[in-house]
Every structure is written in structure tokens, then in C-alpha cells.
Amino acid sequence: MNLLIAGVTIADPNSQFNQQKCDLRIEQGKITDIDTQLGVLTAVNGDTVIDGSGLVLSPGFFDLNCSIGDPGFETKEDIYTATAAAAAGGFTGLAVLPHTKPVVHSKGEVAYIINKAKGNLVDVLPVGAVSQDLEGKELAELYDMQQAGAVAFSDGTKAITDDGFMSRALQYAKGINGLLMVYPENKSIAGKSQINESKNSVLLGMKGLPALAEEMHISRDIFLATYHDAPVHISNISTAGSVALIKKAKKDGVKITCDVAAHHLVFTEELLSDFDSNYKVKPPLRGKTDVKALISGLKDGTIDAISSQHRPHEIEFKDVEFEIASYGIIALQTVLPLLIKAGLDAGQIAEKLSINPRRLLNLTVPVIKTGAEANFAIYNPAAEWTYNADNNFSKSANTPLLNKKLTGKVTLVYNNKQLQSYG
Known part of the structure; x- marks a missing residue:
């Protein structure tokens, strides 16, 4: 045509x-x-x-952080519905996370995704697991997956808690020019938290997740990236403290990059007052000061990219009491409206949603x-x-929008x- x-x-x-x-x-x-x-x-x-x-x-958008459920959780989302939602949101490329069933931790699962997505308008690129079965104990087949087409490595929504394992993973990934994309959460600090730790969590009577849990984890990864002189990407940062840590690390020459989910640029913890489980995400919605710092971090270059953090769930996982509801929202079709609401202009949207995500993965960047x-x-x-x-x-339909x-x-x-x- x-x-x-x-x-x-x-x-x-x-x-x-x-x-x-x-x-x-x-x-x-x-x-x-x-x-x-x-x-x-x-x-x-x-x-x-x-x-x-x-x-x-604009050059077609590219998402660094998307869950599709395929293989194994196709009742949440499959490749065809995910790409349909992606296209409607302006995305022409998706990096899909490995927390499926089976986990994408070998070349076989990588090949499955690539073959199933062939011929689509939207490019679907697998992210391989860092560890076998996402258990954080043994390295997955990083090199084989890379050769099969994996564009990066991540344990998805699971934080890598073992410091020694993270150190070895960084060292190995550096040797094959691979990128680790890690979720930042110190599990021993986070515990079984529900929402952001603040006056609001006390008021609502729910266990809060302190910013400290995210920031301690990022600090560890900064030390390890410095020690190995290896690149590391922090997925979905959410606090003002995280922005400050990464800004300083970049100034110090650490090979660190990061992204933020679009909803963390607009939604704040006050929206949880009526216990709407569609606002239950992880990292949790933070305070207005954090949102302001995240937007500032985008504009000054500290935050490299914006992601959807698309997390589809069946109704029985969300239409329940807040305490037992699953984390996450569907987001591919609503990223653009949220960025416009956050005050980003067209040039900033193109840079953070089209250009930088591809650069981080060493992909060809479309130019007009x-x-x-x-x-x-x-x-x-x-x-x-x-x-x-x-x-x-x-x-799925788990979104407050x-x-x-x-x-x-x-x-x-x-x-x-x-x-x-x-x-």
C-alpha cells in the first residue's frame, strides 16, 4: 500500500x-x-x-517492559491480543518479559516467541531470564538465548536478591555484550507490603513498601556495576531517591540506565483511598514529590526511557479484596495519554518512547x-x-482508565x- x-x-x-x-x-x-x-x-x-x-x-513506539502471558498464561494475554493492543497504543515493537510458563530461560522458548510473532506489524522481541526458572540461583542459558534472538535478560517482576548471583550474572553478561534489566526491590525490607509507606498507608491500615527497599537495591547494583565495569538497566524506578542515586552514578561514570512506567508519572498514592485494586501496582504508586522528581529526571536525562509495565490479569485476580489482588494494570493503549497528561511534549515522547528504548537494546532506531x-x-x-x-x-481489562x-x-x-x- x-x-x-x-x-x-x-x-x-x-x-x-x-x-x-x-x-x-x-x-x-x-x-x-x-x-x-x-x-x-x-x-x-x-x-x-x-x-x-x-x-x-513519530517513529513507532517501543516498549521495554511488557508481559504477554504467552506461553502458558494465554488467558491473560497472548501474542495476538498483545500486539493488537500495542499497535492501538502506537507501539511497533515490544520487548516481552520471560515470566511465562515455561519460563523463557532457554533457546527453545525464545524461538517459540519469535516464530509465533513472525509477520506481525508489531515486532515482538523476547527478553530471556537471567536465572533458571526465575529462582535467582543458577544462570539461565544466556549465550544460547542471545544467539536465538533474545535482546536482553531479566527475571521480570522478581528482584535478584542474591548479591553473589547478581555479581556473576553481570560479569557473564558483560562477556557476551548482554544487558541485564533488573527489578529493584530489597525483599527483606519490602516484606509483604501492599502500598507505598507513608502517612497514607497508616491511614488506610495497610503495610507500606518503603522507598528504602527500592533505593537499597539500586545502590547495590550501582556498586556491582562499578566493580565489574558492566552495564545494568534498572526497570520501573518510582522514587525521588532512586532518581538522585542514578543521577549521581551516571555523573560518576557508572554504566547505568533506567526506565519509568508511564503510570508513575501521573498516578499518586492518594488514588488508593477507595481501595480500587486496579491501582495496585508494583512498585506502588508513590507521593507527589516522587512524581515531580521522576518527571524532572526524564527531562534532565537521568531517566532514559518510559515503559508501559503492561501486566494483564483475569478478572478473578483483580476483582477481589485489595490485599489479595494481583499487582499490575494493562497499559499499552494508555501510555500516550498519560505522557501527554504528565506534560511531555512530542519530542520528549519520541526520545523516551521510540528512540532510547531501541538504543538501550542496540536495535535499529527508525528515522523519519x-x-x-x-x-x-x-x-x-x-x-x-x-x-x-x-x-x-x-x-484483560484490569485498568483504572x-x-x-x-x-x-x-x-x-x-x-x-x-x-x-x-x-
């Missing part, structure tokens, strides 16, 4: 056309022409013409330029829409010579 996109604003810091209104022609999967003189490019026979007035065109393979999302930053059961493409009016809507995605549009 050939496209002519007229008068769209490009948001791509790597493009010479960044922040300019342009006409673009797409032919057989490639950007064949871009012109800032609107109206110079005209439609020819067979072109699909798209009016880009008021719309933003003549001759490039077409990989982009188009969205209307001002469009209001209601997220509901009819337009939710996920298999269902039936809420949101601002910022993806209208079209293009990748792998495939197009999907949304009214």
Missing part, C-alpha cells in the same frame, strides 16, 4: 525534519519523499491519502528520512476519546509494510 501523508508534524529528534510540517510519500514500505513545501507532493493512482493536519508523526524503512505512529495529541470495552484490544475520557489518540501505525488505522 502506498501512502501520501499531507501536512503532518514530524516529531523525531534524529530527523532533519523534526518539528516541521511535511508531506510524506510511502511506497512499498519505504519513505520515498519528504517535502516541507506542503502540496508539492501530489497523489498518484493507488495512493491512500491521509490528512495530517493537527497530527504528529527519505530512503528509510517506514516505521512510525501518527497521533492526535488533542483528541479526546473514551477507553472502553469496545476499543480495548487486550484480552477503562470508561474514562483520555486526551491523546493514536490514529495510525505503520511497520513491516503493514498499516493499521484507528478512527
Whole structure:
């Protein structure tokens, strides 16, 4: 399908056309022409013409932290529903976590995901487990998984608690130019916590998870990364203290990167006052000071990327008492509206959601330029829409944003010579 996109604003810091209104022609999967003189490019026979007035065109979004449940937990989400939700949210690439059944801890599981996702508009890239069965005791088959197509290594939502094991894992990953993406939580401090430790947790009568648990774990990983001169990526940071630790470590030359989940840039612990389990996430929703620090950390470069932290669950895991509900929300379709609500502009969204996630994984970064393979999302930053059961493409519905009016809507995605549009 050939496209002519007229008068769209490009948001791509790597493009010479960044922040300019342009006409673009797409032919057989490639950007064949871009012109800032609107109206110079005209439609020819067979072109699909798209009016880009008021719309933003960005390199396709890429998610560093997505759970899909496939294999083994397909009742939560499978590859087909996850990619459908991803495309509707502007994502043309997903790094999927290994906490499935079986765990993605050998080349066989990596090959399964790659083969099942072949031919999709959305690129699905497996993240292999760091440890066998996510137990944090023995290294998984890191090299074999990397050779089979794993783009990084993580134990998903499980923190690596054994310091010696983490040290060995970093050393081994460095030897194969692999990246460890680790969840930061000191389990002995965290215990069986439910929400952020604060006056709010006392008021609600629930055990609080102190910021200390996250920050102690990050401090350990900073020491180990320094000792081995090895890269480490911290997933889903949530506190002001974490931002400060990582900012200093970067200044000191430590090879550390991090990301933040979109909902931690908007939601705060006050939303838990009516015990809505759809707001139960891990790390927990924090205070306003933390949210302010996270947004500041994004803007000053301390935080490298934004992730969805997509965690689908069946209704019986969420529509229960708060104390026994599972952690997590579905998020692929709501990342963009949350970032707009957080005050990020189109350039910052492209950098943190499209460019940096791919750079961290040493993947090809799509650029909006003549001759490039077409990989982009188009969205209307001002469009209001209601997220509901009819337009939710996920298999699950565990989100506090269902039936809420949101601002910022993806209208079209293009990748792998495939197009999907949304009214």
C-alpha cells in the first residue's frame, strides 16, 4: 500500500525534519519523499491519502517492559491480543518479559516467541531470564538465548536478591555484550507490603513498601556495576531517591540506565483511598514529590526511557479484596495519554518512547528520512476519546482508565509494510 501523508508534524529528534510540517510519500514500505513545501507532493493512482493536519508523526513506539502471558498464561494475554493492543497504543515493537510458563530461560522458548510473532506489524522481541526458572540461583542459558534472538535478560517482576548471583550474572553478561534489566526491590525490607509507606498507608491500615527497599537495591547494583565495569538497566524506578542515586552514578561514570512506567508519572498514592485494586501496582504508586522528581529526571536525562509495565490479569485476580489482588494494570493503549497528561511534549515522547528504548537494546532506531524503512505512529495529541470495552484490544481489562475520557489518540501505525488505522 502506498501512502501520501499531507501536512503532518514530524516529531523525531534524529530527523532533519523534526518539528516541521511535511508531506510524506510511502511506497512499498519505504519513505520515498519528504517535502516541507506542503502540496508539492501530489497523489498518484493507488495512493491512500491521509490528512495530517493537527497530527504528529513519530517513529513507532517501543516498549521495554511488557508481559504477554504467552506461553502458558494465554488467558491473560497472548501474542495476538498483545500486539493488537500495542499497535492501538502506537507501539511497533515490544520487548516481552520471560515470566511465562515455561519460563523463557532457554533457546527453545525464545524461538517459540519469535516464530509465533513472525509477520506481525508489531515486532515482538523476547527478553530471556537471567536465572533458571526465575529462582535467582543458577544462570539461565544466556549465550544460547542471545544467539536465538533474545535482546536482553531479566527475571521480570522478581528482584535478584542474591548479591553473589547478581555479581556473576553481570560479569557473564558483560562477556557476551548482554544487558541485564533488573527489578529493584530489597525483599527483606519490602516484606509483604501492599502500598507505598507513608502517612497514607497508616491511614488506610495497610503495610507500606518503603522507598528504602527500592533505593537499597539500586545502590547495590550501582556498586556491582562499578566493580565489574558492566552495564545494568534498572526497570520501573518510582522514587525521588532512586532518581538522585542514578543521577549521581551516571555523573560518576557508572554504566547505568533506567526506565519509568508511564503510570508513575501521573498516578499518586492518594488514588488508593477507595481501595480500587486496579491501582495496585508494583512498585506502588508513590507521593507527589516522587512524581515531580521522576518527571524532572526524564527531562534532565537521568531517566532514559518510559515503559508501559503492561501486566494483564483475569478478572478473578483483580476483582477481589485489595490485599489479595494481583499487582499490575494493562497499559499499552494508555501510555500516550498519560505522557501527554504528565506534560511531555512530542519530542520528549519520541526520545523516551521510540528512540532510547531501541538504543538501550542496540536495535535499529527508525528515522523519519527519505530512503528509510517506514516505521512510525501518527497521533492526535488533542483528541479526546473514551477507553472502553469496545476499543480495548487486550484480552484483560484490569485498568483504572477503562470508561474514562483520555486526551491523546493514536490514529495510525505503520511497520513491516503493514498499516493499521484507528478512527
